[in-house]
Amino acid sequence: MDLKETQHSPRRRNFVSIIAAGLASLVLIVWIISGKTYQSVDSDHSPAIKAMPTSTIPSLPRVQTYELSAKTFTPKLILQGTLSPSHQVQVYARTSSQIQERPAKLGQWIEQGEMLVQLDTETRRALVEKAEADVYLHRSELEAGERLFKNRLLSEHEKLRLRASAAASEAALADAKLALAHTRIKAPIAGFVNSLPLDIGELVQPGDVIATITDTRNLKVKAYVTQQDVGRMSLGNPLKVTLLDGRTFFGEVTFIANLADVATRSYAIEANINNPDGLRIAGASATLEIVLPEVLSHRIPPSLLSLDPSGQIGILAVNNEQVVVFHPLTLISFDTDYAQVIGLPDTLEIITLGAGFTQPGDKVEPHLQESPL
CATH class of the missing domain: 1.20.5 (Single alpha-helices involved in coiled-coils or other helix-helix interfaces)
Structure with a gap:
């Protein structure tokens, strides 16, 4: 520096x-x-x-409410079921013989009393002729015995034996004639020939299945209803049956079981529907829409429903004292947009906004909304 x-x-x-x-x-x-x-x-x-005050009084919780009123509603019960013929009969052989003719054709419509199968009659006719001869013989013996008895040449015991033999021969003749009649196997009901398992020349025994006759002009639809819903049903309830392809049929409930199924704990129901054109729908699955009696119910968005501590479903509302109240209810119908419920007062002020910040017993400041739910 x-x-x-x-x-x-x-x-x-x-x-x-x-x-x-x-x-x-x-x-x-x-x-x-x-x-x-x-x-x-x-x-x-x-x-x-x-x-300025040294302290402020806290304001009441504000909630949005809507005045809900009950209206008439026709509930419908939706079930899954199966269609089956109202009449289906398996025809059995009642005598042993060989099939001689089979006029019925598989799948054809046959009237009641028309012949399905003709069995061989040769043996049965021979038995009838033999039985007729036996009857003639025993009647002749009985007539002769009665003449001898009148002349005191025949004991009463022997006369009774001849009378019993004559009666037995007549019974044998009746059996032989019945066996001959059983060689003509006829349709017991009108319907479609659904099975013909045996062919001409085959030997049949009593109990063998000859044919299955199915009447599909009238159908029976069967479904199962839960314990919660069976009490709402009654005989005569109208219903609509919808097939998978969209075709619809109409009928009414004809049977409601009094005992629940052991496995499912549900109750069987049946309904009859007409199928005059004989459409091939027996055995198909179907959706049943059963119309139940009208009730007074409330229509509520599912998002407003809640559960109390015990698990009971219900809805929060505000009473006349502006206190939050929990009302239990019962669902009778619902979809993604609305639920139809019963068990509420005819008119009530439900909470539509702010329910999550309150609980039953809280005093609130309600603001009634004008727009519909």
Whole structure:
């Protein structure tokens, strides 16, 4: 460092000190002035400050409500069921013989009394002829015995034996004629020939299945209803049956089981529907829409439903004292948009917004909405 720089450094330091002192004085003056200004402002508003309360009363929770009224509703019960023929009969052989003719054709419509199968009659006719001869013989013996008995040439015991033999021969003749009649196997009901398992020439025995006759002009639809819903049903309830392809049929409930199924604990129901065209729908699955009696119910969006601590479904509402109340209810019908419920008062003010911040017993500030749910 040279001598010249050493001589000027004290002067610079003095100059900087003077400037710093001046700035500090200016800041101090500004602070003092501003303090007086704030004090004046505070003094002007001091009455307002003194008038402010030291504590505030908390406001009631605000909820949005809607006045809900009961209306007439026709509930419908939706079930899944199966269609079956109202009449289906398996025809059995009642005598042993060989199939001689089979006039019935598989799948054809056959009237009641028409012949399905003709069995061989040769053996049966021979048995009938033999039985007729036996009857003639025993009747002749009985007539002769009665003449001898009148002349006291025959004991009463022998006469009774001849009478019993004659009666037995007549019974044998009746059996032989019946066996001959059983060689003509006829349709017991009108319907479609659904099976013909045996062919001409085959030997049949009593109990063999000859044919299956199915009447599909009248159908029976069977379904199962839960324990909760069976009490709402009654005989004669109208219903609509919809097939998978969209075809619909109409009928009414004809049977409701009095005992629940052991496995499912549900109750079987049946209904009859007409199928005059004989459409091939027996055995198909179907959806049943059963119309139940009209009731007074409320229509509520499912999002407003809630559960109480015990698991009971219900809805929160506000009573006349503006207190939150839980009303239990019963669902009778629902979809993604609305639920139809019963068990509520005819008219009530339900909470539509803010229910999550309240509980039964809370006092609230309700605001009634005008727009529908």
